[in-house]
Amino acid sequence: MRRTGIVWQVFISILAVSLLSILATGVVARRTLSTAFEAYLAAADTHMGSGMGRGMGQLFLGAAEQSFLAGVDRGIRISAAIAVAFAALAALLLARYLTRPIRGLTAGAKAVAAGDLDHRVEVTGPAEYEELAEAFNDMARSLQTSESLRQRMVSDVAHELRNPIAALRAQAEAVAEGVLPLDAERIDSMVEDLAHLSRLVSELQELSGAESGTLRYDRERFDICDLVRREVDRASLLTSGDVELSCSCPQVPVTVDADGFRIAQVLRNLLGNAVRHTAHGSITAIVEPMDAWVRVSVRDTGEGIPEKDLPYIFERFYRADTARAASTGGTGLGLAIAKRIIEDHGGQVFAASTPGVGSVIGFTLPIAAQKS
Helix, strand or coil: CCCCCHHHHHHHHHHHHHHHHHHHHHHHHHHHHHHHHHHHHHHHHHHHCCCCHHHHHHHCCCHHHHHHHHHHHHHHHHHHHHHHHHHHHHHHHHHHHHHHHHHHHHHHHHHHHCCCCCCCCCCCCCHHHHHHHHHHHHHHHHHHHHHHHHHHHHHHHHHHHHHHHHHHHHHHHHHHCCCCCCCHHHHHHHHHHHHHHHHHHHHHHHHHHHHHCCCCCCCEEEEHHHHHHHHHHHHHCCCCCCEEEEEECCCCCCEEEECHHHHHHHHHHHHHHHHHCCCCEEEEEEEEEECCEEEEEEEECCCCCCCCCHHHCCCCCCCCHHHCCHHHCCCCCHHHHHHHHHHHCCCEEEEEEECCCEEEEEEEEEECCCCC
């Protein structure tokens, strides 16, 4: 069964209200005029001394009086007909005006459903329609961004898998054909490529869990400074003699309620990135309490991050071109995972950098409330 369109529903509703208003106005006007005319006749009879009274005057209306009342009735009917015509026209125009944005939204929804994510609807009409149109456009932009990220992720995954797989295949074929010997060096190279593939798959799985909200956290209260010191000691084993790795913490404990393993994972990623991109100078992990928050940052004197890349470093697979070399050892997922972990703990990540001078990358976490 086909439902009535909103245009006709609005049209019929407005027209019905107009007709009822016209009918009520006509009935009231007719009765009021009749009553006043009868009172006039009664007063005239009394003044002329005819003795007929009001009731008798009503029974013996002359031709002029009857013509007058007929003219009144005819005027009411003509006025009602004109009013109905204007009401119908106004109702139709108003209905079309109110439904035009809806028709635009319908066309926009069909366009987006067909894959045209660039489509945007015109923000026009009453305030409620403008809010709906803006919400639709925001949804379309979000879908467009998600699709762009999905396509880029597929491309990046293919890129990351292609190199180690191609290297493994080339080495395996060379060994099988007797071109290369299967010695310890060759085995180590193949194991390294397999480790890279394993790490990529593991991080993809971890990022998928973080984005879907299925990553499990075992929260506990601990001093964030103790955790930072341990991770700095661990990272110091990876640095060369030209890089000084240190830690700056307040004298008093800074307690947080978080998953120590996951926060250590974030710190390990930040420190590892700093070590890979700092050839000489210093790397400092800094813990700074600020009211109800604690700010943990890793400051280095490395090569820095180009300004155009800085806003995107926490996106999955996003890396500056200079960081795409195999020597960096990164997969481009570490900072994206770190961002999810910190946000799941109620904090935020941040980054600042000056190319050629160094970078500061870190996060904030809420300080745990003291137990009473």
